[in-house]
Amino acid sequence: MTRSSNLIEVAKAAGVSNMTVSRVINNSGNVSEKTRQKVLKAIKELNYQPNLIARSLARKKTNILGLVVYTEQGVHPAFYNEIINGVQKGASELGYDLLVFANREDQSYSDRITHSSFVDGVIFMGVKINQHDIRNVHEKGFPYVFIGKREIEGIHPYYISPDYVKGTRMAAEHLIELGHTKIGFIGQSRIIEPDYDKLLGYQEALFKHHVVYNPQLVFEESQTQLDGYNAMKELLKQKPTAVIINNTYATIGATTAIKEAGLQIPEDISVIGFDDNQELNEQYNDFIGLELSTIRIPKVELGKEAARMAISLLEGNETPKANFIDLHFMKNDSCKKL
Amino acid sequence: MTRSSNLIEVAKAAGVSNMTVSRVINNSGNVSEKTRQKVLKAIKELNYQPNLIARSLARKKTNILGLVVYTEQGVHPAFYNEIINGVQKGASELGYDLLVFANREDQSYSDRITHSSFVDGVIFMGVKINQHDIRNVHEKGFPYVFIGKREIEGIHPYYISPDYVKGTRMAAEHLIELGHTKIGFIGQSRIIEPDYDKLLGYQEALFKHHVVYNPQLVFEESQTQLDGYNAMKELLKQKPTAVIINNTYATIGATTAIKEAGLQIPEDISVIGFDDNQELNEQYNDFIGLELSTIRIPKVELGKEAARMAISLLEGNETPKANFIDLHFMKNDSCKKL
DNA sequence: AGATATTATGTTAGCGTTAACATAATGATA
DNA sequence: TATCATTATGTTAACGCTAACATAATATCT
Incomplete structure (x- = not known):
């Protein structure tokens, strides 16, 4: 393998000291424009690249x-x-x-x-x-x-x-502003903290708008497609007009349940999901034939x-x-x- | 942050030279059992770990x-x-x-x-x-x-x-041994080399068993679900008894076409796919309700x-x-x- | 026991870079 | 022009490790 050159060789080629080369490379200290050009030329000619290992050792920092x-x-x-x-x-x-x-x-x-x-x-x-x-x-x-x-x-x-609290609150408030009060929530708050925050946001929105919190509308352990399906089936018994679902897999399952019940989105029930993954989401949109309103994580x-x-x-x-x-x-x- | 100790400190603590410590760490050279124990003790007490940056610089090799x-x-x-x-x-x-x-x-x-x-x-x-x-x-x-x-x-x-040639040949031979001769091939040989090899394997099997190669059974540009669907729709016009499909996405699409035509796997048509990805494959198996025979890449x-x-x-x-x-x-x- | 091989340890000089300090060259000021 | 500030450059010693060689301590053999 072709050996790569080092600072000292560049310094020699440019007729300066090693530190001057170092300064040029790092844009540090004062170097006159004339010598900078000389050094840059030598660097180019020798196809020099600094050895990051050596630099790391000297700086005690790897970046x-x-x-x-x-x-x-x-x-x-x-x-x-x-x-x-x-x-x-x-x-x-x-x-x-x-x-x-x-x-x-x-x-x-x-x-x-x-x-x-x-x-x-x-x-x-x-x-x-x-x-x-x-x-x-x-x-x-x-x-x-x-x-x-x-x-x-x-x-x-x-x-x-x-900020899951705020995100979910925004979504719930949007539904409330559209006139919904029977809003379901399908999440997994018992297991995972971020989802507990989603539930919090949901509750905050209800509280702020004086909508009574109904625990029967809340399903706290839903992660997979099947979880979402089961939760939705239960939830539908409560005749909700809207639902917020905490991840795309669960949303797909829940939608299947909605379809099976002969209901239409959004005519019969409004749905807000979380945009965990673009690919999955597009798949979902194709599946139900409309663009899902989502809470997107940047x-x-x-x-x-x-x-x-x-x-x-x-x-x-x-x-x-x-x-x-x-x-x-x-x-x-x-x-x-x- | 707590500074970590170095070789020299360990050497001092153990009352030996730095090289002896180095030898213990690297299990190189000859070190008497007694001093090895002393050194190991010092290493433990100082919670020493070698600095890989320094080692890399000295060895001119980072591993x-x-x-x-x-x-x-x-x-x-x-x-x-x-x-x-x-x-x-x-x-x-x-x-x-x-x-x-x-x-x-x-x-x-x-x-x-x-x-x-x-x-x-x-x-x-x-x-x-x-x-x-x-x-x-x-x-x-x-x-x-x-x-x-x-x-x-x-x-x-x-x-x-x-070895795509061999893998696909094995699959095709399996079909031939089961009595199939009208075997479709849905691949993407024009674009990507591995898939050209798949086609080669398919051809080799036919040749070996004196089955005539029929280009009308071969679809060379299929990658997505939709590609697979379209290719299969065309292929079905030729009334094949079996088909080899080059990736899982295409297999899903192809299967949709098979189902739409009112055909059953494997009763009406035998299918062999490529096991690109386990998750996808399981999804597929759930979808068609049977275990797909696949060519698996280890x-x-x-x-x-x-x-x-x-x-x-x-x-x-x-x-x-x-x-x-x-x-x-x-x-x-x-x-x-x- | 003395010579030789073997094993155990130590010493020194890098690896390629930068930090810290030292010096030289230039410019500004009185 | 002498004096000081500023800018430009150089020198040296690390960084923490290992390679290569040197030496010391044993073991082995005649």
Whole structure:
């Protein structure tokens, strides 16, 4: 393999010292325009690229951000992929590369992360986060950020989360403003925190508009298509005029139940879903033949913001502990004015 | 953040020289059992972990393998994920970590890979491989391996590929042995090389068993659900007794056409698909209510083998240029004996 | 016991970069 | 023009590890 040249060779070629070359590369310090040009020429001629390993050692900083993804079933990979994309972009904008740790089930990453100095900071994502990892990283004071609202065993981490409370409240208020009062809610609040926030938002909207909360309209454990189907079948007995459903899989199931009951969306029942994944959502829209009104999570922005937070933290800047990102309500064709 | 200790501190604590510590860590050279224990004790007490950046600089080797994934639509992310998983495992078994470059559309990675000395070698995966990347890496003599059979502008790269010829031939022979002779083929041979090999395998089987090749039974451009549907609609006019379909999306579409025509699988027509993705496949099986006979790509093994190849190459071992991995024919319920 | 092989340990100089300090060249000021 | 501030460049010592060589301590053999 062709050996790549180093700083000193460039310095010699340009007739300057190594530090002058270093300054040109890093745009740091003062370098006269004349020598800068000389150096740039030499760099070009020798096809020089700085050795990042050596730089990292000297700086005691790799400019690499770690991202640990704890994958699990039931979450569409594309959901994570979009966020990863965002993290990547956010990191890149601030001069960081991204090292993704994933595809190793039930594995603990923290030792490899905190020692070995390969990453300057880390972002954790996923529902089933490894508790040992958190404790480990936390105790060492290693900079880390969660994607998603978390509080684990007394540890209050830095986190960035979609504002599910606000998002769901907006959606529920939209339905109330359209004249709905019998609004169903199909979520999974007992298991997963983000979805508890969705329920909260739902309740807040009702409260604000003096609509009485009816627990019979609320189904708290629905994740899969079948869950959604079963929940909807039950819910329909209450004759709701609208329903908010917490994820796309459940929405597909619920819609099947609606169709089976001979009901039409939005004529007989208004539906608002969550736009977890574009592909799935399009599939859904084809399936029911209309554009579903959804609460959309800006996933790329979420990832970007996570990167910004983690980098702010590891660079020692003051960083707020909890951060929220607004959801967007996409008003489409699945809600009807009463 | 708590600073982590280094070799010299460990050496002092153990009352030995730095090299002795280095030898203990790397299990290299000769160290007496007594001092080894002393050193291990010191390592434990100081909670020491070697700094991989420093090691990489000294060794001029990072023990990191790069994997570039050029993602594209139409391929289920899970397909790649399984392979990535395999690469990860294969690399890990040989003492390498994996750095995945992905989620940056249309980006060229080669400069960052070959310079900057962050990875010792690289694996490329995906259909739409960046030509500039290949040329660049190739010209520099940087060790690289393709997943999938490739020949690009006169460059004959190292590659590992599923043996599509053999796999499809096996499937076709199975059908022939069941008495079928009017066997349809729905693929995408004009566009993508692996699928051209599938067609080859199909033809080989016919030839071997003296079944006349009928081009009217062959549809060469089918990728999406809709493609599969259309192709099957056309194909049915020829009254085939069996069909081989090159991917799961197309298989779903084709099956819809079969159902619409009032035909049953396998009573009226035998079907063999490709098991691109388990999740999709299960969805399909639920959909038609039987287990599809498939040609399965051992994706994890494919990834592992790619890692082994790349590492063999970068370590300077003699490595065969082309490698093939056998496909498995999963004989299930979708084929009938005539 | 002395010579030789073997095992165990230590010393030193890099790897390619940057931080920190030192010096030289230039410009501004009185 | 001498003096000081500023800008431009250079020198040296890390960063934490390992390779390569050097030496010391044993073990093995005649």
